[in-house]
Amino acid sequence: MKEIIVYGSGCKNCQNTKALIRRVADELGIEANIGEVTDTVEIMSAGVMSTPGVAVDGQIVHTGSHPSREQVEEWLRS
Amino acid sequence: MFVIFTLLADFLTWRVFGLAPGSRLGEAVHFFIEDTAKIFVLLTVIVFIMGFLRAMISPEKVRQVVSGKSRFISYPLAVSLGAVTPFCSCSSVPLFIGFLEAGIPLGVTMAFLIASPMINEVAVVLLAAILGWKVAALYVAAGLIVGMLGGLLIEALGLEKWVEDYVWQIRMGKVAMPRADTSWKGRLAFARHEVKEIVGRIWKYVLLGIAVGAFLHGFVPASFFARYAAANNPFAVPMAAIIGIPLYSSASGVIPVVESLIGKGVPIGTVLALMMSVAAISLPEMIILRKVLKTPLIATFTAILFVSFIMVGYLFNMLFA
Numbered sequence: 001m002k003e004i005i006v007y008g009s010g011c012k013n014c015q016n017t018k019a020l021i022r023r024v025a026d027e028l029g030i031e032a033n034i035g036e037v038t039d040t041v042e043i044m045s046a047g048v049m050s051t052p053g054v055a056v057d058g059q060i061v062h063t064g065s066h067p068s069r070e071q072v073e074e075w076l077r078s
Numbered sequence: 079m080f081v082i083f084t085l086l087a088d089f090l091t092w093r094v095f096g097l098a099p100g101s102r103l104g105e106a107v108h109f110f111i112e113d114t115a116k117i118f119v120l121l122t123v124i125v126f127i128m129g130f131l132r133a134m135i136s137p138e139k140v141r142q143v144v145s146g147k148s149r150f151i152s153y154p155l156a157v158s159l160g161a162v163t164p165f166c167s168c169s170s171v172p173l174f175i176g177f178l179e180a181g182i183p184l185g186v187t188m189a190f191l192i193a194s195p196m197i198n199e200v201a202v203v204l205l206a207a208i209l210g211w212k213v214a215a216l217y218v219a220a221g222l223i224v225g226m227l228g229g230l231l232i233e234a235l236g237l238e239k240w241v242e243d244y245v246w247q248i249r250m251g252k253v254a255m256p257r258a259d260t261s262w263k264g265r266l267a268f269a270r271h272e273v274k275e276i277v278g279r280i281w282k283y284v285l286l287g288i289a290v291g292a293f294l295h296g297f298v299p300a301s302f303f304a305r306y307a308a309a310n311n312p313f314a315v316p317m318a319a320i321i322g323i324p325l326y327s328s329a330s331g332v333i334p335v336v337e338s339l340i341g342k343g344v345p346i347g348t349v350l351a352l353m354m355s356v357a358a359i360s361l362p363e364m365i366i367l368r369k370v371l372k373t374p375l376i377a378t379f380t381a382i383l384f385v386s387f388i389m390v391g392y393l394f395n396m397l398f399a
Contacts, residue, residue: 009171015274040171040369041244047254049176050137050169060254064136064169068271 002032002076007053013066022052022074023026033075034038079241080116080207087112106296108282117204121284121330122273124203129272129342130265135163137173138255140190145180152359156186157225160193161218171369176244176253183242185233192383193225196358200276201329213346216394220350224386232375238391240375283331291334300342307344317389318348319384322355347395354387 007042008014014073018036019071025032037043052062089106091097097104140159144152170191174239177187197218206214307314332353339349362374 028310032094040175041248043172044175044179049141049253051172053254063254065271066275068267070267072319 002030003057004032004034004075005034005055006034007048007055007063008036008051009038009040009053016051017054019066020069021072023074024069025076028073028076030076038048050073054068083116084110086115086306101295102366104296106208106292109295109338110166110288110292111290112284112378114340115332116208117284117288117330118277118281120204121200121277123209124200124271125273125276128203131268135159137163137169138253140252141176141180141182141253142255144177144186144190145182146258147187150209152182152186152220153189156182156190157193157197157222157315158224161197161221162199163190163194170363170366174370175248179248184231184238185229185231185265187229188232188302188314188379189225191228192228193221195360196225196329196354196365197221198329198357198367201333201357204330204333205336208333209234209340215335216346217350217353217356220354220390224354224383224390227319227386228379228382232379235378236339237375237378240378242370242372245370279331280328282288283327284334287331288334291338294335295341296333296363297343303339303342303344306347307339314345314348315351315395316388318352318391319355319387322352322387323359323380323384325356325362325388326360326362327356329353332356345395346398347391347393350394351391354390355384359383 002025004025006014006018006021009063014036021034025034026059037046040048043053046053046055048063052066052073053063054061054067055076061075062071068072090111091104092099095107097107140156140163144155144159147155174187176189177190178184187350202218203216205217216289238366309319336349336353339352342347359380364380367376
């Protein structure tokens with residue numbers, strides 16, 4: 001079961017990121033727990049400076065933009 | 079190079095829609111069609127090329143590069159990098175905090191934040207393509223100077239006291255550095271992605287800007303502008319800057335309006351004041367920054383920008399009008 005966290009303060013990009021990951025996970029049939037962190041202080045403490053940021057199983061894999069579908073698939077399959 | 083868009087607009091407006099050349103509606107529709115086609119094609123091409131070139135720049139890298147440098151270096155560095163660094167505006171807050179936490183002075187950070195939305199490189203290239211390199215270079219120069227002066231002023235006034243207190247307490251974990259894929263395939267993918275994201279984000283503003291520009295072009299006679307916005311009217315520049323405050327658009331979105339106004343004979347300084355004011359003074363951004371900046375700082379920040387734009391407006395009118 002993949003643990004995914006999306007860091008972002010709620011702008012459209014961040015919402016879309018979360019939705020995309022959910023969609024891809026469902027389509028690939030991969031079990032994933034997708035959480036989100038919207039509090040600025042928590043986002044910073046995690047080391048994310050440009051949102052949206054994505055962490056997979058505790059590791060930050062992406063920051064600063066809406067990820068592409070290929071990237072999301074790569075994370076979910078790893 | 080762009081005559082193809084004129085021809086397309088000619089064909090659609092005069093032949094297909096049967097509007098009369100010289101009529102107000104006809105001229106407005108022609109402008110709308112030509113500009114929409116031209117700008118969206120240009121936008122796609124430019125964003126793609128820019129995306130390809132700058133797959134390697136990120137706010138995290140900028141933060142690394144700028145921190146620890148003397149002010150002499152960090153100010154120019156911050157505004158130059160601010161001009162080319164892509165970031166989503168909801169990142170303004172974490173970015174701001176991240177910069178301060180790395181020891182980058184408040185003034186330098188503000189310089190970066192000022193230069194970024196203004197010297198949007200997509201807007202600059204659009205400006206160059208539509209109005210010529212001179213205008214574009216002026217705009218960039220204005221943005222860099224305003225960014226640096228704004229930042230320096232904020233620092234000179236000692237406005238650190240107006241940053242929200244909690245900001246100074248934050249200790250960031252190790253900052254996650256994005257892994258940039260710099261292979262050709264990776265860059266192409268990034269570039270394609272940028273086009274989808276950026277055009278997807280600003281197309282409404284651009285279309286709105288084109289609609290306003292078309293309306294001005296077709297329905298507002300040049301004489302109107304000659305009366306109120308002529309080079310000899312000293313109030314034109316401040317008015318332009320004031321009008322821009324409540325308006326917000328992506329810098330690229332204002333360009334059709336800029337195009338229209340210059341076509342009507344409005345002096346370039348006045349137009350630049352409007353453009354900068356629309357792009358850099360934005361209510362949504364102020365609201366976002368309220369999380370880290372106390373209201374007096376936001377007000378001061380806005381005032382500094384406002385005054386700078388007016389001064390730049392007068393300067394360029396003096397030099398070129």
